[in-house]
Amino acid sequence: MRTLRDTLDGLPETQARIARMIVADPEWAVQTGVELLAERAGVSAPTIVRFARAVGCEGVRDMKLKLAGSLALGTPYVHRSVRPTDAPGEVVRNVVGSVTSMLAEWQSSIDPARIEEAVAAIRTAGRVDTAGTGATSHFLAHDLHARLFRLGIPSNSFADTHLQLTAASCLTRGDVLVAISYVGRMPALLRTVAVARRAGATVVAITRTGTPLHRAADILLAVDVPGDATMRVGTDATIAQLIVIEILSVRLGLALGGRATSRLAAIHDLLQSEQLDSDDAPALGGG
Structure with missing residues (x-):
């Protein structure tokens, strides 16, 4: 997260737009597939892949793992997808949604x-x-x-x-x-x-x-x-x-x-x- 914030000014406009999107909602970015990331940023899926490599990651999956790790290190939450103000119904939805999103992303990496x-x-x-x-x-x-x-x-x-x-x-x-x-x-x-x-x-x-x-x-x-x-x-x-x-x-x-x-x-x-x-x-x- 700090790396993305620190490099925002030096990135080309397209990559800066992707970085701002991730910084604005990092929990969502960790849980979201490449296609939806690209759609929200207004770019193509290959552009998301190139962005991940441009910021020092091996690919999108590696970028998400590092992003999730940074959230875990600095978060005051008991769960990366749950905020202190979430109502009980939101906790259920966010915890279950986090697992299903993880599985959808991880499935593509199974060899x-x-x-x-x-x-x-x-x-x-x-x-x-x-x-x-x-x-x-x-x-x-x-x-x-x-x-x-x-x-x-x-x-x-x-x-x-x-x-x-x-x-x-x-x-x-x-x-x-x-x-x-x-x-x-x-x-x-x-x-x-x-x-x-x-x-x-x-x-x-x-x-x-x-x-x-x-x-x-x-x-x-x-x-x-x-x-x-x-x-x-x-x-x-x-x-x-x-x-x-x-x-x-x-x-x-x-x-x-x-x-x-x-x-x-x-x-x-x-x-x-x-x-x-x-x-x-x-x-x-x-x-």
Whole structure:
């Protein structure tokens, strides 16, 4: 934000108009697609891309990430899209709108080729370990583990860092470690990744581009979303990682075909017969 304000006078008129638009409503600019940015500024979409590069960013997505980061560092708000004066209905609309806008923008950056690389590695693996460090990453690792064994893929997930390290040492060539960390620089997880790589396993990382975890991995499934104003791993990051896991699971199920479908059908029928997965199931405890 400060960079845009400081350079306004030295920019050509078209670029200055874009900069003034962003400075006037930075929260909106972070959440808005290229076409709408161009429409409001009265320029073409390629002009927005050129502007982003002119102010030192790799592209529009990088510009938005940096803009969101500057807002998070200086904002007094508990959420980047919510103002202190917002009414309850506005809070609902702005929080939900922020997430949906993030997803719409982030979707265009997902690389299907990297998804397919991960699917190919996991599908043929003798064993797949999932690991994360921190509350959110642990939850996501266990969620992926639960999806994998339902598909018939041998998998493990350990919350204890010592067990993660020990398990990684037991991996072999052809096995896979899926390491999950939005922050991407947790020392214990990076040690586990290093051990897995030495053992010959393929490492799939669900993290941001450019983190130490990304650099240590064989396959990156990127979750480059705006930072949170108050939490290191906010709602946007959690949802984006969950969606990566969902996409990965769906593609694995499709790739495995009838074998996976029959297993999932059998699990569904079992839970239904035991009345554990039905709206008509009795309350736990018999009360």
